[in-house]
Amino acid sequence: MIIDDLALLDQPNQQFQGFGLIRGAQLAQTKKGDPFYNLSIAKGPKELPVKVWSDQINGREEEVKEVLQEGRIIYFEGDTSTYQDQLQVTARSFRPVKENEVNLSEYLETAPEPIEDLQKELEGYIEEIMDPLIQEIVSTVYTKYKKPFSSYPAAVKNHHSFVGGLLYHTVCMIRLGRDVSRRYPSVNKDFIIGGITLHDASKILEYTNHIAPQYSVPGEFIGHISMSSMLVDREVQKILAARGEKAQLTKLEQEAVYQLQHCILSHHGRLEWGSPVEPKTLEAHIIHLIDMIDSRINMIDRGLAEAPEGHFTKVFPLGKIYKPSIDE
Structure with missing residues (x-):
């Protein structure tokens, strides 16, 4: 029986x-030096x-290189097998799709809630x-x-790796963060919402893009934490420029900006997990933990x-997880 x-x-x-969207394409070599492609479709x-x-x-090296690119939909034929307990397909043939042959949207995974509602x-x-300054920075x-x-x-793979994943992950985190803020009066909700956003x-x-994302040049060199x-x-420099020559933040404004940046810079939690600094405020700790919760649930x-x-x-990368039986 042929499956399409x-x-x-x-x-x-x-x-x-049948058809599939190439989300990853890597040219490699066997131990004998023969070329082959590792695709994620x-x-x-x-x-x-x-x-x-x-x-x-x-x-047909150049032709193959042109066809097997991330973000492209191809038609291919192949057979399934298992390797290291994972299902895979060995392609027997493939070709590019013809114009209007497929609808790209049918091959994209999207957020489970409508984008406009999440926005x-x-x-x-x-x-x-x-806080007016924090609100202006975040909103802008x-x-x-x-x-x-x-x-x-929100990621190339593992968690929220779908169209709209960044927005959905952000909203889900703020939902949790606002609930924590309501239960603990010492939590500053401004930094929870601003830091998570x-x-x-x-x-x-x-x-590089939202369809078949790979790491960009600034992504590799700097990373999203520092860039955020x-x-x-x-935005702070633009605000100061609008205030006039030699304008400066007040002491409270500067501290608020530092706390907002700290929530961003520490959200991975540990230096060995990619955080430039570790959490040093209550809100920074909360954001890190909520990020862990939401990403792992997804x-x-x-x-x-x-x-x-x-x-x-x-x-x-979490290892073995048990799926409970559900009584009928």
């Missing part, structure tokens, strides 16, 4: 003939590794910020980058979506 929907591939020894949330061996490459919700949260950055902020993923904002600069802090500083939910009930399943 990538989402239906679920076991070895299946034959596939997806349809919606379903993503599988696909091997293209040298028999499909030799003699309105986030904008409402930003309006709740009481978000408004400037609203379109990519609403379409980019901007903590991953520069993912739009760290990644830089966005804050740039990783586990997506990792177990197609897993059998009553079994342990490997969810990268």
Whole structure:
């Protein structure tokens, strides 16, 4: 039986003939020096590794290089097998799609809530910020980058790695953060909302696009954490310039800006996890923990979506996770 929907591939020894979106393409070599491609091909949330061996490459290297690019949809035929307990496909043939042959939107995984609803919700949260300087900084950055902020993923893989993932991850974190703020009066809600809104904002600069994102040059050299802090500083300089020559922040304003930047710079929690500094305020600790909670819930939910009930399943990079049985 030939399967023509990538989402239906679920076991070895299946034959596939259909379309898929290339989310990753890496040219490599075997131990013998033969070229082959490691592809990640997806349809919606379903993503599988696909091997293209040298028999499909030799003699047509430039053609293959042109076709097998991230963000392209291809038609391919192949057979499934397992390698290290993971399902994969070996391609027997492939070609580019013809004009109007497929609809790109059918192959993109998107946020589970409508983008416009998430935008309105986030904008409402930003309006709740009481400190006028923090509110202006956060609102200006978000408004400037609203379109990519609403379409980019929150990660290349693992968590919220889908269209609108950055916006969805941000809103989900603020929902948790506001709840924490209500329960603990000592928490400054301004820094919770502002820090969460901007903590991953520069993912739009760290990644190349929102369809099949790879790391950009500034993403590799600087990274989103430092770049997000830089966005804050740039807005502060613009605000000072508008105030007039030799304008300076007040002591309280400067401290507020430092705390906002600290929430951004410390949100990975530890130096060995990529944070330039470790959390040194209550709000910074909360944002780091909420980031961990939301990212892991998303990783586990997506990792177990197609897993059998009553079994342990490997969810990268968290290890084996158990999916409980649900009584009928």
